[in-house]
Amino acid sequence: MKYVTKFLWSKRESIPIVLGTLRRDVWLLYVLYYKILLQWVMRKRKNETIAKSLDNIVNEGEGDRVCFYFGKEKWTYKQIQELSFRVSNHFQGVGLRKGDSVGLAMTNRPEMAAIWVGLGRIGVITVLINTNLRGDSLETCVSVVKCKAFIMGTEQKEAMSEIRHGKRKDLLCPNIYELDRFMEEDKKPLYQDSSFPTIDMASCLLKAGSEPTSVAKDQQPNYLDPLLYLFTSGTTGTPKAVSCSHGRLNFLASTASTINFSSNDVIYSAPPMYHLAGLFAPIWAFVYRAPAVLAVKFSASNFWNDIHFYNATVCMYVGEFCRFLHNQPVKPELEQGHKLRAFFGGGGLRPEVWAAFQKRFNVKTFVDIYASTEGNCTMINLQAKIGACGYIPIWFQPIHPIQLVKIDQITGEIIRDANTGFAIRCEDGESGELIGKIVDSVPMSRFDGYTDTEATERKIARNVFIQGDKYFRSGDSFSRDKYGYYYFQDRIGDTFRWEGENVATTLVEAVISRILQMRNNIVYGVKVEGTEGCAGMAAILDCNDENLDIQSLAEGMKKSLPRYAMPMFIRFVASNKGLDMTGTLKFQKFRLRNDGFDFEKIADPIFIYSTATESYSKMDLEKYREVKRGNYRF
Template sequence: MSQDKITGMDLMRSLPGVFKRLPAIAKGYYYYSVKDASKPLALGTLVEKNAEKHRDRPAVLFEDRSITWGEFNAWSNRIAAYFLAQGLSKGDSIAVFLENRPEILAVVTGAAKIGVACAMLNSSQRGKVLEHSINLIKPKMIVVGEELVPAFDDIKAGVQFDHPTPHLFLADTNTLNAFGDAPTGYANMAQQVSTFNSNNPELSDPPRTGDTAIYLFTSGTTGLPKAAPGSHTKFVKAYGGFGMMALSMTPDDVFYCTLPLYHGTGLVVCWSAALAGGSAFALRRKFSASAFWDDVRRYDATAFGYIGELCRYLLNHPPSDQDRNHRLTKMLGNGLRPSIWNEFKDRFGIETVSELYASSEGNIGFSNFFNLDNTVGLSTAPYKLVKFHDGTRDPIRNEKGTLEEAEKGQPGLLIGENTKKWTFEGYTQKEATEKSLIRDAFKKGDSWFNTGDVLKSIGCGHLQFVDRMGDTFRWKGENVSTNEVENIIDGSGMVEEAIVYGVEIPKTNGKAGMVTLVPDKSSFDINKLLDYMRANLPAYAVPVFVRVTDAIEKTGTFKYRKVDIQKAGYALNRSDEAIYAWLPKTERYTLLTPELVADIDGGQFSF
């Protein structure tokens, strides 16, 4: 099969594998196609179901700790009872600021059981961005892990909570019965939770499928992060669609996840897949390429969650006779590039690649249901690929004012129709929600969600990811908002003008951040600027390259020629400009030379 074409024969060859999964597919379709938002089918009920069926089997594995389904359910019940005692009720929200560890799953489940939504703060956020994210939700309380107390304390004064004792502390002890000492101003949550009843909550108005379960933060297309509400529907659909229909997970499976649980891929997609099988969910705090396969063997993992960059890091490690010494045959995630797809499968013995396409806030998703190569799969949601203005996320309207579909096989901007069944849940900010919708696209009164992503059809209803467009790019598995970075740089007081964009580095996935700036000559210091950005941005959003120039070219309507600047990348093409790079494992920007550019282009640095 060509990597850019799927035929009917390819589908036929996949049918034996599909037939083997028919019972799981039939069962999964029930959950995947759920329509009734008023059903009492929610995240908490999925956990309780596993506690009944698989009470003594492992639910969560972390370092040297193993928690059974019965223990996990009882733990989350005590958390639910604790939150009720704190006066929280259905419709309220809390913020969760924890790194990957079992507590994050227990807190989300406990809150979900009583209808309280968890705002999943990005553990990499710092300073103004973190403060902004919390204030978007206006949560009643915040749960802060010991590992992140300094980051929260830095912005605590700028955040308001509607609760007399809003700051909850969770010690980083990796044991259920060691509570640690809470800092001044924090309640010791684990210690207080331990005194509560472990029975399933009995509520007169339990959570419903359509109720908000979580808030996920996305860079969106412009500006600071936006908060996208995620209903229990997202968990239920992922439970049926990925856990049952795509992967056919069972209690004998172990799902290894190194992806951050503040992301939809880790929390909703990967965890729901494990929930669907009554499978163990093995966590690692942060991804490590050198420890990956040792962990897989340690936990006896059979499946793992990925983003494309993760797979490339694993491939970059020298081949070993241990590459197939494991039981892992299934993978679930997004961003696996066609250029490494088959190489990765062949080297590590992977049988099933359940590549998907989705976004935290979007109303459309694709899944590689037939286990074909080089595709995000197909979708039952209504969508179109439309013509767009190059270098932007804006669709082209014809002389009639309507959109036009891209030619067959050509890249097009993906838009998903906003219908009752496939609802765009939007953001907490109405203005941001409206900005992501395209109205009157093909007929009067219709409404479509603009994904901002470019894909192309490769046959038989299957699509292939091409690129992320407009004011957002993807680096280190994260969406980076150019406007967010520009606003932070503007606040430094060292720069007169700045324009941020993504550039490609050979042998890497995504696009690295780059800024072209005009310095304030009285205050500019390249490394003081780096320190400022590192204090106010997640590491992945700090520009890898900086071009320092005397002026940035604009159009006649005072718009930056962003496409031209982006095409120039980090090439040393002008003698009157200086270009710097934040090289891996360094603390300063380094002035680029032709020799360094050649080394970067040749893959000598592991960005």
């Protein structure tokens, strides 16, 4: 109470601002606590799992409504329900029980959603695997959760084959199912590779039958039971599996109320379903009875054709999605006259892109949401304030569960008051880490943690403002203006964001070290003109361009890293002089990060990556200026 009184007194000059933002703040509270929280509570009381939401649609006579558009295909709710029954019937028949896990590596398609809904009917948790991962990164991901079975799309067979025939082949369970597409009328036999035999999942599903699955009472899933495991790189750099319950997914569904989403809408979604952003569309389809368009991947050149073809009204976006669209040649006949009324998503949309995008494409509503796979620091920008991720009313800040605290920019540790031992809140205009108070009884404040208990503990700060409190550490640096708007600054520590994905620097460093026979290297993110997030940069220590084959390094990294984790710049550091080391004998990245890729300042050789040639070339003044102008194609 003492802090609240002191805070309010310090803000007495802000009374005009408080009054000026009162309408905004009342609307926020109405949306959060009436539209979102109330929906969540009502579904919890009915124990409405995702499968039950789907069943309600069919049972109420709307099973023939379109649930998913996929290419020229139309999948009805009844078809998705029946396929999900086939999935649950089969895996129940082979002995899977509530709490077991099944891996799923597959690109977007209707069958993918039906699989995790079907497994969820019998309480089995689906582990969604990032389909971009290869080599070491994929092995690490697969090893985190012990799966009783594994389902892969045919397009993932080559990547999984590398594990099956690698040194850690025991990581994959014996029961590997393969599914291309499921067509009841036109079933084609699955081609079998003798070196990597798999189980034909389509045949298994046809035999399983589409009648409703009978589940014993003690095996039935509940609202707060996990439905999915999603992976996040986190701030420590190792992949961690995050439990995602039916309730958390219903919370995602409730956010649709911010744009008055209804059954009359059509949502277009290109983010992959292994990503939290890719789950909004299928969940909204199940809860709001509105069809979702599932794109296999995002195509900037074909985007507006799709929007017109499907009459899409809402679009999910993430990362650099909007910048890619804005960089496309102008097509007036496609960019105007569409029915797209709202963009919903997040990923740190740059202010200059936001304003220009809205003007050019005539999209009236932008709802930018800040959230992480596992976190509880969710914020929504309901006012379309350009550049902001959300806002907290000024008068609500001292008691709000989300706080902004000062951190040591070198170590990343929370700075504490020398007298009290508690964290120090940031003032307006100061940068700090966003943290969220952990309250298990409130859906917006829960932190269910990871499958790794040690990793869970590392994300929790204790005794932050009072003895015994607990806060989730987001690992993200933010600043706040005097109106209560929050602005994303950067990732903290050993991760950065590129192309809408978290890149774990420690994993990239490990790959480079292995390729270069344990040579010291440092990986970090650097800001690049005209792009979202940070581009990866690797500094190879004690090195010059005469004793290292840059192209061999590139080939090695391509085999072990997803495309978005490839360093865009490589710096050969001839001397380590001036690079301080931490107490744990790690080189500090602070100076290197500040240097960036400044060709006019750095004497060391710098190489730049081209996605067109998939190779590195030496940086020169012309390329440097091209990057600075924002014209270089990474």
